[in-house]
Amino acid sequence: MSNASANLIALKTIWIKECTRFLRIWVQTLVPPAITMTLYFVIFGSIVGERIGTMSGVSYMEFIVPGLIMMSVITNSYSNVASSFFSAKFQRNIEEMLVSPVPTWAIILGYVGGGMARSMIVAVIVTCVSFLFVDISIAHIGYVILTVVLTSTLFALGGLLNGVFGKTFDDISIVPTFVLTPLTYLGGVFYSVSLLPEFWQNVSMANPILYMVNGFRYGFLGQSDVGIATAMWVLIAFNVVFFSGAYYLLEKGKGIRS
């Protein structure tokens, strides 16, 4: 058997293992996002949204749907990989991979693939939930797919980096709580940045999540607070940087080899 096909089998094995893991605990991994997003739709969309009226020319409910889906994608891809990789480190079953000839890229793609699979399933669930509240039309399906794939990859890579650096279970909850959640809420999920004063608009431009939410919103509604090309390049650039960082750290054995 050639090295290439052996490596592909290894990659597929890690991916299946990761998918089996989150599907085995589906009550913890797939149900909570559905409940949380339903509450968002009910509270922000139906109750508060009706009083807000329209935003960027569409109903408030329609405006927040892409952002809420994206929020689920970000949270789930990140937490899936961070917790799975850290648990593997903690239980030392990461050694199963380290002693075997699995190349570093396959370990990264296997874990990232698992995070992506979970975030895609959650995205589908949240989208289905949103159908209960609003009729959604998709303006550019290509951008919807591209944005969601790039975003889930990016945050899965982010979760992997967190898992590599994490030394305690606290370490893997610090970034989602103190970095990810504020950036997501300030990334234009619930409002258009054009409503902010100029200074805060400029500050918002430094938030990478703004580009993801707007790229995704462009796919759904055909409108965005930022240039769509800029949004895609920002996403691609972050993916390259995060993948390179993860590759370097795993090759070096950071946190996993003595």
Next chain:
Amino acid sequence: MTNALEIKGLRKVYKGGFEALKGIDLTVKEGDFYALLGPNGAGKSTTIGVISSLVNKTEGQVSVFGYDLDTQLADLKRQIGLVPQEFNFNQFETVRQIVVNQAGYYGVPRKLAHQRSEKYLKQLGLWDKRDQPARALSGGMKRRLMIARALLHEPKLLILDEPTAGVDIELRRSMWDYLTQINKEGITIILTTHYLEEAETLCRNIGIIDAGRIVENTSIKKLLTQLSRETFILDLQEGHQNIAIDGFENRWTDENTLEVDVEKDVGLNKVFEQLSEQGAKVLSMRNKANRLEELFVHMVENGRKQEESNQ
């Protein structure tokens, strides 16, 4: 014959400056059953860690069946099956998932991995437990699971780091039988253990490591020929505490038990002659310590003295 393992000048200095390996050289022939012995902290697990690439070496060369650790790492890894000291599988996965996934990491197609899982889980008495999560297994079963997992990609070299630690005697014996059988089938085995009896029973060759240095690397037979003295414990009938044995170091451990040190070339006859002359009746007799254990302590002490004198 090819060397299964060749180590030259291996050094490992951990962060903080602790030198766990001080330039060890070691060769294990293909087909050998080799024991690596040493006290706690001697460097056994670090050596195994470097061979299996879990520990980054500081200096030196390692090759397994001719594959170099630095330049042919993937090929080297394919030759090795590792059974670590601690349970390091996902406790929530089933027995079959654990072994099949491990085979997948080595590029074994899933269908073949399932076939092999049946073979090895049956051989190790775990087939009935295949769909149970690993956390539900007993300690002995978990040990066997780690052996099955290490064998699924059919390695040429099996490395076991204290595989029978905490295992009851019956299970230990059955594991010995299994390891002996797979060694006869051609798998080279390197074993670290604290049970010297285990090394003496199973292994043909032995390396003694202490404080990061190999203090002995030879065959068990040759090693045992170095043993010049044995201690025998004699249980005597009551009422003979006043007897004396000339020409042998001896001591009473209680009122009826006498320990006698006997040089190999002298033999026991003279001891019994003197006991008979004094009317002592010997009820039973046994060796005091495992012969290998005595040698092991002696060698480790010598190694330390030599190191101290070099400093």
